[in-house]
Amino acid sequence: MKRLLTSFAIMGSTTLAGFLLYIGLMRSPLLRDGSILFYRGLLMCAVDAVIMAIALLLLLRRRGADPVTVIAAVATSLSFNMAFLIILPVTIDRSISVFLLSRIEAAETEHPLDARGLRAAFVDDYVIAMSQIDRRIEEQRRSGNVVVDHGKLCLTERGRSFMRLARRLSLTFGTDPHFVGKEPSAGKGPPHCATRSGLRAERTIPKRTQNASTTLGA
Template sequence: MKMSVKMCFGLAFVYGATLAFGLALYVGLIRSPLLGSLSILFYRGVMIAGLTAAIMLVSGLMLGRWRPAVPTLIGAIALSLAFNICFLITFPVTFDRSITMFLLARIERQDGQLDARALEDVYTREYLGEMRQIDRRVEEQTMSGNIRVEQGRIHITPQGRRLLSGGRLIGGWFGADPRFVTPPPPSNAH
C-alpha cells in the first residue's frame, strides 16, 4: 500500500498528539495523590504509566468517528507508554537518586566556597548522614525483593543476584564502569 503525504502527516499528527496528551496526563496523575502510598518513585511511576495507557486506550476507543484506526491508536498509545517510562527513568528517577545532582546543588548553594575535600565532607554528613540514604536504599531494596535483612545483617536474594548479573551483562555492552557491579574483595581493615 502506497502512503500519501497526507496520510503520513495524519499519522504524525496522531502519534504526536498522543505523545503530548499521554505525557500531560501522566504528569498530572504523578502529581496527584494516586498510588501515593507507594514510596518507591520508580514503581509508582511505572504503575501510573500503565494506568495512563489504559485510560488513553479506553478514551481513544470512545472517540467514535474521530478515532484513528485501532492499530494506529494502539501503536500511538504503546509509543506514549514507552516514552513516559523512558521519561520517568531519565529524569525524575535519576534526579531522585543522583549523587551528581546532590553535589551540584551543594556546589550551587556554596558557590566557590568548597574544594573537593569539603564537598566530600558535605556528601558524607548530609547525603549519607542527615538524609539517611543508605537506610533508604536498604528499605527500597528489601521492598523490591533484592535483599533481605535478618538479625540486622543484609543478605542478597536470588533476585538480587539476577539483577546484578543483568547489570554486569548490559553494563559490559555499553562499557559502563564495572566497579559498581563487581566490587573488589573486601579489605581486611574491618
C-alpha cells in the same frame, strides 16, 4: 498521503495529551505515600496508557478508528512517558551528582567548597543526615533484592540474578566495573547467609544494622 499524515497527527497529539495526563497523575496524591518513585512512575505509565486508549477509541469511534493507529499512538505515548521517567525524574531522585551540584550551588556565594568540603558535605548530609543508606536498604528489601536476617543483609535469588545481569551489561557497555563488583566464587557466601534461600525478610531494620550501614556508606 493524507491517511499517513492523519496517523502522524493522531500519534503526536496522543503523545502530547498522554504526557500532560502523566504529569497530572504523578503530581496527584495517588499512591504517593511511601512508594518508590520508579515503581510508582511505571504504574502511572500503565494507568495513563489505559486512559489514553479508552479516550482515543471513544473519540475516533464515529470516524471508524483504525485499530493499528490506536495501538501505535498509545504505544508511542507510553514509550515517551517511560523514557521521560527514567531519563529525568528517576535520575534526579537517585543521582549523587545532582546532590553534589546542589551543595556547590548553595555554598558558592559565601563559602565556596573545595573537594574536601564537598566530600564532608556528602558524608554528613547525604549519607548521615538524609539516611540514604537506610533508604536504599529499604527500597531493595521492598524490591525483593535483599533480606535482613538478624541484622545482617543478604541478597535474595532475585538480587543475585540482578547482579549477574548488571555485570553482563557493565561488560557489554563498558561502565565502571567498581559499581557492580566481581562475580563471587561458587558456593562462597557469608556464613549468616548459608540458608539464604529460606530467609524471610524482616519488616524493620534494627538500629545496629542502620548504624553499621551508615558507617559503611561513609
